[in-house]
Amino acid sequence: MKDSVTDAFLHRFEQDFAKTHKDIDLDIQIQEWDGIGEKVTAALASKDAPDVMEVGNTQVAQYAASGGVEDLTDRTEDLSGADWLPGLAGPGKIDGKQYGIPWYAANRVVVYNKDLFAQAGITAPPTTHAAWLADTAKLNKGATQGIYLPGQNWYTLAGFIWDEGGDLATRTGGSWKGTLDTPQALAGMDFYRRLQALGKGPKDSDEAKPPQAEVFAKGDVAQIISVPGGAKLIEETNPALKGKIGFFPIPGKEAGTPGSVFTGGSDLVVPEASAHHDAAYQVVKALTGDKWQTDMARTMSYVPNRTSLAKAVQGDPGTAAMAAGAARGRATPNSPQWAAVEATNPIKQYMTAVLTGSDPAEAAKTASTSITKTLGS
Template identity: 40%
Template structure:
């Protein structure tokens, strides 16, 4: 599981308690009347879980056994579980993980049942990571993405009375804040998920096919254009050019009251409030602006999919569970209870009252992810070469030269046997 997705799913843990109906380990075993579901820590709110369980058991007559898993070490644990004779029947997967498990034939093909699951209404940007080689191996469950978290007092003191609707408006607002002596924007130089969103906006991927293999596409001019936008944003920040978004924690920095804004997950504001409760009344959120007012900036869509293990002996029961969990009733309630982006446009009204989620939602149709190939996971392992590329550009190197310096390492990682 990649760190950006861990951050995405972590919001639910902050907003709602988790109901655990199992030990967090083990498998479905041989009980034909019990369906085992693995959720990740922080993903299934308590009341939602209770009600889904009751509905499933009432409808099917079977029992539901929920086991909550920790993110740390989950990839190896899932790999092992899916290869066993009695795997968990239904599993939650990080959206960028799904391709790897589909490629290993660990997931059941849901294509025949997509319509029954409501798939004809799923948001395309959320469903894309659930598809591998043209086949539907999972169902999109929820997503989260970055927004601008800002200090309303600092903006008002700078004479900025409206939240910006275009990127140029955003830069002008940051210029005004700079004149007041405050730090306009806190943006560490290696916040590469923000860069990934900008490459999505440019319509360019970070990899390309070279014959039968995947290779780096970091030298594409459009990637360079995205990096130049990032460089301008970062020029308003005093944050280190060689650190990522968690070093130090953005919320902690923001809590000091000297920063106009940061680009991050809405839940990071909770960290600021914990560090400085007085700042809560000053916090606002808005969608990251794009080039024009009618289209927000591209964003990285972190989130989760639900899948059925190919080796599950309870395929029919598993599909019944998905039909219930993904129904408009429970998908809408998940959004309302946890403030996560639902998988259908028609359900976004359930986000009312979740200010960060309301700000995030407009960008979802224009969002995307890292490359959806099994080989990609190795690229993000630390030290992530893309972070080195970003720091080099921020220190004055051209995007083309910086890309050339790391492409060998990226290609080496892409060639690793999965």
């Protein structure tokens, strides 16, 4: 997919693969994310499908449900599947069968202003929810926002809900049900509300409106929750902050355990209509093996697909913080209809309702009913 890796990485991989697999010719075609769902579904139904495709990790269920994706369960041991990041491996596994092979991951961390932390007397990043609230309150003085957290940052909310033992939706038998109205999910939303109140983030928009990197770049925001790559945008906007930005994993409920995070990223799938299944597997095995996982992690600042490879990114503070959190990574409910939930996203509406004073239980019940209806459609 476009921008997943650099041209230089692709060139290195092609050159190396050609040397080690002289009987296989690669034809790599780059695709745009916009409209890719329909394109992949059509390819899977064709008789002349690509041999290997990169797909978003949360899209695997949708494609597997449409049919035409090869079951690679018998390959997991050969690919060190026991060591895969759960947030990548889980979405690729549907009804006990592994269709998607984890390729790379990214997740949110806390990006913070080192100068503002020092001025508040905070010498080390917090490691628990309680300490995070206390430190953010210290930072929230005068013109400084302790944290800029928009009201509809629902991926972050999902992590807080998972920390409490809840979920966005669960499956019982063959039916999915929205579960934002459970006590655990409500506790996650309450923590989000308390944290969000320690800043001036809008209650009715997400991190893109306005772009939170631009807000942080003004220099009076102590923390945002973002992928580490957001720091580059901040420094481009305000070069004076170069070298003054730090990172730490989103804190969990207890010290020593990072908070749960949504794991974004990509899996590799092999269409059943591929004419070269053995060659396709060799490409998957190479891209997900130690050599190219390490190269890609260092080139792209991604989290490798296996926990044992986290050491490959320890030299990069932002990616190291991301890798620490990735061990507690999860994904959205593994339903082929989840994309339809995100299209209207009642979770965002629910969050705004709670943050603007509506009864949390009633708002959660309304959102859960909407999710249940969409997942059952």
